[in-house]
Amino acid sequence: MLALVVRAASRARRAAPARTPVLARGRGAPRPGRGPWRHPGAWLVACYLGLQSLSYYSAITWLPTVLTDSGMREDAAGWMLSFFELLGIAGSLLVTVLAERGVPLGALAAAGAVLSALGFAGLLTVPAAEPYPWMALLGVGQGAAISLATIFVVLHSAGAGHAGRLSGMAHCAGYTLAATGPLAFGAVHQVTGGWAVPLLLMAALALPQAAVGAGAAGRRHREAVTEDP
Numbered sequence: 001m002l003a004l005v006v007r008a009a010s011r012a013r014r015a016a017p018a019r020t021p022v023l024a025r026g027r028g029a030p031r032p033g034r035g036p037w038r039h040p041g042a043w044l045v046a047c048y049l050g051l052q053s054l055s056y057y058s059a060i061t062w063l064p065t066v067l068t069d070s071g072m073r074e075d076a077a078g079w080m081l082s083f084f085e086l087l088g089i090a091g092s093l094l095v096t097v098l099a100e101r102g103v104p105l106g107a108l109a110a111a112g113a114v115l116s117a118l119g120f121a122g123l124l125t126v127p128a129a130e131p132y133p134w135m136a137l138l139g140v141g142q143g144a145a146i147s148l149a150t151i152f153v154v155l156h157s158a159g160a161g162h163a164g165r166l167s168g169m170a171h172c173a174g175y176t177l178a179a180t181g182p183l184a185f186g187a188v189h190q191v192t193g194g195w196a197v198p199l200l201l202m203a204a205l206a207l208p209q210a211a212v213g214a215g216a217a218g219r220r221h222r223e224a225v226t227e228d229p
Contacts, residue, residue: 036169044216045152046170048109050177051209052145055116055202059084059138061182063123066195070127080131084139091115091143099151109148109213115141117206120199145209149174152216 036042060081067077095108119138123131153170157163188198 036166041156041216042166042169043173044212045149045156045166046173047177048145048152048209048212048216049149049170049174051205051212052142052149053174053178054181055205055209056142056146057178058181058185058198058202059120059142062185062189062198063135066123066199067126067131069195072127072131080135083132084135084142087136087139088143088146091140092147093143094140095144095147096151099147105148105151105155105217106214108144109217110210112141112144112148113206113210113213116145116209117141117203120203123199124196145213148213152213156216 063084064074064077064081067080068074072080091112095112098108099105115137119134119136119141122129122134122137126134149170153163153167157166185198185202188201189195192198
């Protein structure tokens with residue numbers, strides 16, 4: 001799967017229109033020696049990874065409890081989490097195929113965020129409605145976002161060395177943000193006494209996730225991250 005993601009990112013990079021050299025772009029262009037921690041494009045990648053991971057880890061931590069509290073058996077709730085993960089694999093593969101065929105990455109980021117939002121919001125209808133459609137939407141949306149986060153790292157890197165530095169920075173900052181997700185989800189449940197508000201907050205995160213994804217998709221240039229002095 002990783003090979004497919006890298007291939008899709010390479011195809012998207014080659015398909016991007018020619019751009020003015022970095023040193024000629026003036027304001028907003030990366031300066032020589034500007035590492036990922038000081039580059040706005042790198043922070044877009046980190047924020048996208050962080051928001052996606054926050055949503056994902058909150059889901060796998062709390063959704064079985066949400067489902068059992070709605071009356072579902074524990075074994076059935078465990079299966080629903082496995083179903084969610086299986087659909088995530090499908091979403092990841094689908095995004096790599098669509099990106100390789102030239103579908104705009106910003107549109108894919110928006111679609112993944114919307115699917116996740118619908119999945120979280122739809123779980124409010126359980127047990128009155130079947131959870132399968134909502135878990136499917138959530139799984140595909142999360143899987144799509146995971147692949148896009150990897151694609152963005154490749155697109156914002158000038159080579160393997162730069163990709164390693166950007167990946168390290170993005171995962172450090174992104175997972176620091178993501179670590180707050182499960183804790184905040186549980187805390188909001190404790191305060192409100194129910195799961196409606198936490199689920200709606202997760203759905204609302206789709207808006208900033210889509211916006212950051214659009215920003216990361218719109219800053220595709222090989223010189224985005226350079227070596228530190």
